[in-house]
Amino acid sequence: MIKTGRYGTVSWDPTGTPPVPPATAPLIISLNKWKASFKTDKLDVTCFGDVNRVYIPGMKDVSGTVAGFWNSAEIALFEAADAEAPGFLALAPNSTEPDFNWSGSAYMDADIDCSVDGAPTVSGTFMAAGPWTFAHTP
Amino acid sequence: MPSPPNSSAIANSLIGVLLADPQLAALMPDGVYYDVARAGAKRFVIVSFVDGVDIATYDGRAIESALYLVKAVALASTGGNVEAAAERIDALLEDQFWTIAPGLELMTCFRSGNVLRTTEPDSTNPELYWNHRGGRYRLDVALTPYRTLGRLTGNEQNGRVTP
DSSP: OOOOGGGOEEEEETTOOOOSSGGGSOBOSSEEEEEEEOOEEEEEOOOTTOSSOOEEEEEEOOEEEEEEEOBTTBOHHHHHHHOSSOEEEEEESOTTOTTSEEEEEEEEEEEEEOOTTSOOEEEEEEEEEEEEEEEOOO | OOOOOOTHHHHHHHHHHHHTOHHHHHHSTTOEEESSOOTTOOEEEEEEEEEEEEEEETTEEEEEEEEEEEEEEEEGGGTOOHHHHHHHHHHHHTTOOOEEETTEEEEEEEEEEEEEEEEEEOSSOTTOEEEEEEEEEEEEEEEOOOSOOOOOOTTOOTTOOOO
8 A cells, every 4th residue: 555654764773683573672863754665686698699788686786775863862873873783773654553564783874064044954774784675465 | 622822812922013103103193004994094003914824833833934014105285204104114123022922932034025105196186196015924823732742542632633
């Protein structure tokens, strides 16, 4: 079913321990956007005689971004950026369907953008530090 | 499901700040009004909503940004000093902070546009003129989280309805 992104969630457990289910990890507040990419490298195996380039899949990459507003009550994103060990990240498109989510071990970077004409915004970049899973009911 | 705080408190608090100031009251003794002044008022302040935008996070409404026109209005024959009143309005609002209501915290108030003195004829008596002077003030208000985002398990939906 198509659902709104208004109730998306970003969960982060700095201990890196995968909770069960994954979306029960602590939520990072004041975020309003996340984006994940699951692109797989494609290896060029084009040979003499091929009429076009030919590829085979290589290794899948998992990375993405989160974004929202700076909230002094919530510094988990920046603590994550300072952490030497990876944490556990879970991303759900809609909290009313918590059984649909992507999760796994990840490293996190953080940025903050403070402009005179608005509330300071934060963003984070994550990349996999271990195997990721896509939980879904069907 | 928990509801966000009442947004009307924002404009009410703005009017309250203006009403509470004795200097402004001395300059514009007929009061502070929302949109329309009472009949017979000749030196007053008008507050009008211009536009607003709500900014959401996954936690719900996070910021209300509202633009208000705040101006002093005076019948020219009364000698009402709209320039002085506008200056006092600016002193009361620009970069000032005040309490709005539980759950609504004023992040900033600033003038986003000057409203230079304008003069218009009275709608019934063309020999009378009204002077206007003020500014457009933006209020950015942060909402403290009004719904608790607990951990989601199974079919528990955090009190939210399925959209």
